[in-house]
Amino acid sequence: MNSIISLSVLGVLVLFLGILKKKTWLLPLILPGLLISLVMTVLHWNMNRGLFHNMIIIDNTGVAFSAVLIFSTFLIFMLAAQYYRKVIRPLDDIYAIMIFALVGAVLMCYFGNLIMLFIGIETLSIALYVLAGSHKEAITSNEATLKYFLLGSFLSGFLLFGIALLYGSSGSFDLYTIHAYVVSHIQQGLPPMFKAGLFLLIIGLSFKIAIAPFHFWAPDVYEGTPTLLTAFMASVVKIASVVAMYRFFSITFFGIHGVWEMTVAILAGITIIIGNVTGIYQPNLKRMLAYSSISHSGYMMLAMVAFSGYTATALLFYAVAYSVATISAFAILILVREAKGNDYFGSFNNLAKHNRIEAFTLAVAMLSLTGIPPLAGFMGKYFLFSAAIEQGWLWLVIIAIAGSAVSVGYYFKPIIAMYFREDQETVLQAGPSYKAHILFLTLLTILLGFLPFLLSGLI
Amino acid sequence: MLTLTLIVFPLLVAIGLFFIKDGKWAGNLALATALIEFGISVAALVQYFLFCHCLLLFHLEWLADYGISLKFGIDGLSMLLILLTTFLIPIIIYSSLGQKIQRSSSFYSLIILMQAGLIGVFTAFDGMMFYIFWELTLIPAYFIAAYWGGENRIRITLKFFAYTFSGSLLMLIAIIYLYFRTPLPHSFDHIWLYASNLNPGEQLWIFLAFFIAFAIKVPVFPFHTWQPDTYVTAPYSGSMLLGGLMSKMGLFGMIRWMIPITYTELTRTGGFFVIFPVIGIVYASLIALRQDDLKRLVAYSSVAHLGLVAAGAMTLNAIAMQGAMIQMVSHGINIVGLFILVQYIEARTKTRSIAELGGIALKAPRLAVFFMIILLGSIALPLTDGFVGEFLILLGMFKYNAVFAAVSGLTIIFGAVYMLWMYQRVMLGNTKAATEQISDLNWKEMIPLIAIVIMVIWIGVAPGMFMKLAENGVGQVIGIIR
Secondary structure, X not given: OHXXXXXXXXXXXXXXXXXXXXXXXXXXHHHHHHHHHHHHHHOOOOOOEXXXXXXXXXXXXXXXXXXXXXXXXXXHHHHHHHHOOOOOOOOHHHHHHHHHHHHHHHHHHHEOEHHXXXXXXXXXXXXXXXXXXXXXXXXXXXXXXXXXXXXXXXXXXXXHHHHHHHHHHHOOXXXXXXXXXXXXHOOOOOOHHHHHHHHHHHHHHHHHHOOOOOOOHHHHHHHHOOHHHHHHHHXXXXXXXXXXXXXXXXXXXXXXXXXXXXXXXXXXXXXXXXXHHHHOOOOEHHHHHHHHHHHHHHHHHHHHHOOOOOHHHHHXXXXXXXXXXXXXXXHHHHHHHHHHOOOEHHHHOOHHHOOHHHHHHHHHHHHHHHOOOOOHHXXXXXXXXXXXXXXOOHHHHHHHHHHHHHHHHHHHHHHHHHHHOOOOOOOOOOOHHHHHHHHHHHHHHHHHHHOOHHHHOOO | OHHHHHHHHHHHHHHHHHHOOOOHHHHHHHHHHHHHHHHXXXXXXXXXXXXXXXXXXXXXXXXXXXXXEEEEEEOHHHHHHHHHHHHHHHHHHHHHHOOOOOOHHHHHHXXXXXXXXXXXXXXXXXXXXXXXXXXXXXXXXXXXXXXXXXXXHHHHHHHHHHHHXXXXXXXXXXXXXXXXXXXXXXXXXXXXXXXXXXXXXXXXXXXXXXXXXXXXXXOOOOOOOOHHHHHHHOOHXXXXXXXHHHHHHHHHHHHHHHHHHHHHHHHHOOOHHHHHHHHHHHHHHHHHHOOOEHHHHHHHHHHHHHHHHHHHHHOOOHHHHHHHHHHHHHHHHHHHHHHHHHHHHHHHHOOOEHXXXXXXXXXXXXXXXXXXHHHHHHOOOOOOHHHHHHHHHHHHHHHHOHHHHHHHHHHHHHHHHHHHHHHHHHHOOOOOHHHOOOOOOOHHHHHHHHHHHHHHHHHHHOOHHHHXXXXXXXXXXXXXXX
């Protein structure tokens, strides 16, 4: 709760700074502000209580995931100074909206009531519609925002309709009441209305996560959105949506099997196949990362399909590993787009010659996303796959593994371009603090691979 | 502690090397590291023989909740391959010192990293650690071949990577699956994995997963298609690492992991899976006969020889498995020797094509002599290293299945044919345009070859110590099977 309040206050403060036209004060306010919120979130550890008639339930899972979201946002804001350094217009609105989006994302980690879920998702989404179009002069940005808004609001309708049907059959928005309803009705079979509501809810959430076949918006929107905000979408937004889905299922269907797992498993399988196979055919890094994020949401669905004692841990670890690797990939993408004006794989040629740190960072990020040990991405995959195998989802894990093998085909494209292809030499314009930041991200990826117990025993 | 040092020391040096400036002393530092590693491994050998004849074990909890621990040990099997690794790496580094290498510090850093990975693979007694180090070796191997490689390197090395990575992922599923079939509380410890409780259906697919993963790495027919291209396009040091050491990972994995866990599947299916390496022996030998490129010829000969090793290991026969262990060491030594010689020839004549070479023996007698000795080792002449291993394998296989043994025995005949024929065309006869001006080896170039020739003869004449190590290692595996 503290984190929601402190983040909202931070957002408002940023807007006030905008009124005062103190552009240089923005980041010095935001970065410590986020850290304070992070600390406040962590202070809720082991609190385990419901607030406002269980509208918000603070438990360790929620605390851990919201800490991850705030931390990821912090990592993204560290890139902001470099990304916006040539922009003259005031940035307070963009920053403030990002923070408000984060508030929505944090709500999605804590909700105990479907209304809260909807409010969280809408807070996040509406902020994102604006952010996607924040580069007003670019036609791609306009396209992105329009596409995202039209589809997003349409699918929000599905979500709301699903929630209404669930309410209609169970008589409550409260997750625990719905759980009690499911427990008492599972014997004689759940009514069609409930199942239809569940189905619509899954569709609505799948759209937000970009699960196939509801993923078509993602590549275009990712490509059009300003790169810094794409990084935000690919990490914070993605994780928040996955966590929301996980939270819904893990509370509502606690201890109950056989209702929805197969549906989600099939969606996960399709997502992994489509994400990875289509990823190979992408001409540039940004679109490739969009498909990479699609396939990774497929992997994260494994945690939902296979509930057991430690899937939350597995998901948490995976989320951190994915988020850190994705953000470091976007950090390099920002530099390359600035230097070359585009991010076709050809622009990465011979990059390693004069930009050792940058190339190394991107290479480690790609290898981690592929799941090569001993990097963090491998441990994440290991936790997820072993949870799924334990619950008997071997066929799904085999699809996931095949997907990982296919993913070599595109994750290696930038590596090959940077290290093995000859071209004219480019020097990327990265300041020392930016370099330190990406080195930190790389180090985090490597360290988490070597010391996974830092995170794995948490929840 | 020695076990841990063997892994951690090169790991640290590799990280350090990565950051230093390019220059001559990057190579020298790497060479020094590799020599120190060799010293440590000899110390481990002494300790093994003098004090315990047992496991030199390092054990530390890592992820206790998930049953993963840092468990590394040296037993007979590990000892042989560690000695092979620490013996070959200095030679590989030394043989590349004379060349001009771009970004040399990264190059040597990757070689040393590869060494750490290899030793990790050979000493891991925890299934997950085995997998992690198994994959760790892939990254340096890929980068060495792709960055410093020759023609078409990008396409070929990506194929190599995708191929072996897919195989490893299969193995990963198998290992995780096994973990959940171990007695409670689950563990990745090798003893637990051996004791996992599988029904016949599970046995079959786990066996297949392991078999394919290892068969790709070795490579065993029909999974060998990545290998000749990769060996040819990789720089010589890369080919030596791949052919001399990385291929042994697959064979070692078979003996350490696949056979103790799924031997019932091997016995149940009779000799069905042994057929693949046996086919590979004949097939690769026949192709080797037709090769014009020296490097490609060595690559195909490697498929044939290692096919014999794989077949020997899969017969589950103590003698054949011992032979397989010895032959792994011999093959590693021989193939590195051959690659060094081919490298010297290419450096002098600018070609590897057999058709363009000839009469080298006239101009460079020392080169010809070294070539002959190593070649004889490779074709398993008695009193050379190749003979001991191949003889034991064939002996064991004969007890297992006479037909397989007879067909596999062809490898010795074919090997003699294609190798000696190649020798005749390259070394003997009259000189050609490319070999007119060829100079003989100088003493600097002879150092690695002398080391290799000593080993070729040592193993061939007095294989006692190596046999002892192989016997100890294989004894444990056979003990589990019985």
